[in-house]
Amino acid sequence: MIRVDFNKLRFLxxxxxxxxxxxxxxxxxxxxxxxxxxxxxxxAGLEAYTTYLPDIxxxxxxxxxxxxxxxxxxxxxxxxNSNPYAPIIMLTGHSEKSRVLRxxxxxxxxxxxxxxxxxxxxxRILNVVVNPRPFVQTKDYFGPDRxxxxxxxxxxxxxxxxxxxxxxxxxxxxxxxxxxx
Amino acid sequence: xxSLKSRSRREDKVETVVHKDHKVITPPATLRKxxxxxxxxxxxxxxxxxxxxxxxxxxxxxxxxxSGWMVLEIDHLEEARVKLRxxxxxxxxxxxxxxxxxxxxxxxxxxxxxxxxxxxxxxxxLIEGAEEIDQTVLDLVDGHVDxxxxxxxxxxxxxxxxxxxxxxxxxxxxxERIIGVDRFVKINVEH
Numbered sequence: 001m002i003r004v005d006f007n008k009l010r011f012l013x014x015x016x017x018x019x020x021x022x023x024x025x026x027x028x029x030x031x032x033x034x035x036x037x038x039x040x041x042x043x044a045g046l047e048a049y050t051t052y053l054p055d056i057x058x059x060x061x062x063x064x065x066x067x068x069x070x071x072x073x074x075x076x077x078x079x080x081n082s083n084p085y086a087p088i089i090m091l092t093g094h095s096e097k098s099r100v101l102r103x104x105x106x107x108x109x110x111x112x113x114x115x116x117x118x119x120x121x122x123x124r125i126l127n128v129v130v131n132p133r134p135f136v137q138t139k140d141y142f143g144p145d146r147x148x149x150x151x152x153x154x155x156x157x158x159x160x161x162x163x164x165x166x167x168x169x170x171x172x173x174x175x176x177x178x179x180x181x
Numbered sequence: 182x183x184s185l186k187s188r189s190r191r192e193d194k195v196e197t198v199v200h201k202d203h204k205v206i207t208p209p210a211t212l213r214k215x216x217x218x219x220x221x222x223x224x225x226x227x228x229x230x231x232x233x234x235x236x237x238x239x240x241x242x243x244x245x246x247x248s249g250w251m252v253l254e255i256d257h258l259e260e261a262r263v264k265l266r267x268x269x270x271x272x273x274x275x276x277x278x279x280x281x282x283x284x285x286x287x288x289x290x291x292x293x294x295x296x297x298x299x300x301x302x303x304x305x306x307l308i309e310g311a312e313e314i315d316q317t318v319l320d321l322v323d324g325h326v327d328x329x330x331x332x333x334x335x336x337x338x339x340x341x342x343x344x345x346x347x348x349x350x351x352x353x354x355x356x357e358r359i360i361g362v363d364r365f366v367k368i369n370v371e372h
Contacts, residue, residue: 001221003229008216017284019250023291026243030236055212062283064276085208093287093302095367114287115298118236126228129216135206145205 004129006032012054013038014045014071015091016063020116024058024091027118031125042066046074050081056128058121061092061103068092069106076107076142084142085135087128091116107143109133247292251333254288257281258301262326269314278322279308285329295340296349300328303352310360321355328352 011033013024021038028036037052039045043065049057057075061068068090076084087109092099095113103111110124133144196207221229261278268274282301289298304325311318328348331337337345 001219001227001229003218003221004232005216005218006232009212016280017288019254020284020288023240023243026239027236030239031232055216062280064280085206087212093283093305096365097368100368115290118233118240122228122233122236129212132208132210132213135208137204137206138202 002126002130004031004126006125007034009033009055009125009129010035010052011037012045012048012052012057013059014040014042014048014057014063014068015060016040017060020060020091020114023116024121027116027121030118031122042068042071045071049075049086053083054086056125057086057088058091059088061090061094061099069103069108072103072106072108078137078142087132087144089121089124089128091121104146105141105143107141109144244293251289251292251294251297254281254285254292255330255333258285258326258329262322265314265322266319269319275308275314279305282308282325289329293338294332296332296337296342296345297329299340299349300325300332300352303349303356304329306365307356307360310364318359321352321359324352324355 006028011028013021013028013036015021015024015038018040021040025036025038035054037048037054039048041063042059045057045059045063048054059068059071063071066074072088072090074080075086075088078084088107089110089112090103090108091112091114092103093114094100100111109128112120112124135143136145193209195209198205198207258278258281261274261281265271265274265278282304285301286298286305289295289301304322307318307321307325308314328345332345
């Protein structure tokens with residue numbers, strides 16, 4: 001059995017609706033989380049992100065000031081904060097295909113349509129913990145690899161060349177930043 | 182043993198493979214290392230059902246609050262509807278009504294009112310899809326808001342209620358005259 005120790009994870013929930021924040025907090029605490037921070041709009045969410053350095057972000061899409069998509073772009077912006085890699089789960093009432101693709105292209109890790117259920121939330125969290133995806137940086141994208149699986153039958157446009165030029169290893173900045181909190 | 186150690190060191194670092202036109206960056210698998218354990222009953226493809234059952238029980242406990250929350254959501258919707266009627270050209274008023282409807286679209290079913298979620302979904306599509314908020318759109322917004330209020334007032338929790346279904350159909354037809362038939366095609370995202 002795979003088990004996620006939720007008490008070792010720090011969550012940030014961003015939603016302008018207090019009822020939805022309460023539902024999410026209830027679910028996360030029931031899963032075993034102790035550290036659940038909340039923000040009620042995109043701007044407060046970004047501030048909380050840089051202050052608390054959460055392990056996992058759960059955000060709504062439609063919010064005042066700036067929305068969940070803009071927030072995702074700001075978190076993912078290379079060099080803008082010490083951890084551009086945190087998993088972002090977008091929890092939204094939108095279910096149009098075009099919206100799902102826009103969220104993916106902004107760098108969202110998982111997409112979850114409302115109405116929420118304990119099982120669907122648990123599965124998304126399990127997935128980001130157990131199966132982290134590499135990140136891809138191109139001239140117009142930075143985020144989790146949008147190809148979840150390698151398909152030998154892939155027929156779409158080939159947007160990347162495979163030739164390796166260089167291999168770089170470096171210490172992540174956010175380890176030090178998080179230890180300082 | 183030494184290869185395990187070197188692998189562990191690598192997992193602590195960000196590894197970047199630079200290709201000609203893109204980079205593939207592998208962040209450290211920090212969360213997996215810190216929070217994932219394998220063991221106990223069941224195979225490696227099963228997960229912790231006890232945690233899930235605890236969460237579902239907590240959600241059932243919270244259900245006592247849902248009817249009251251739904252009334253508050255409707256109050257927000259009503260305020261936003263009045264504001265848009267007063268200032269139909271104000272984009273902020275339009276956004277506020279959209280967000281109030283969007284909350285019900287997302288939560289109506291959780292709160293036990295699937296039809297309210299369905300009417301709110303249509304209202305959001307209308308507000309987003311209409312080129313301008315004219316009298317026809319305002320009247321149709323009213324139709325959706327009144328339907329949501331009626332569903333909650335009469336405590337209609339059955340998504341298949343005949344009278345409500347016929348109202349869903351007539352509102353959709355009226356909406357499609359304004360925003361078209363396939364402007365907002367929804368997909369089923371697996372739950």
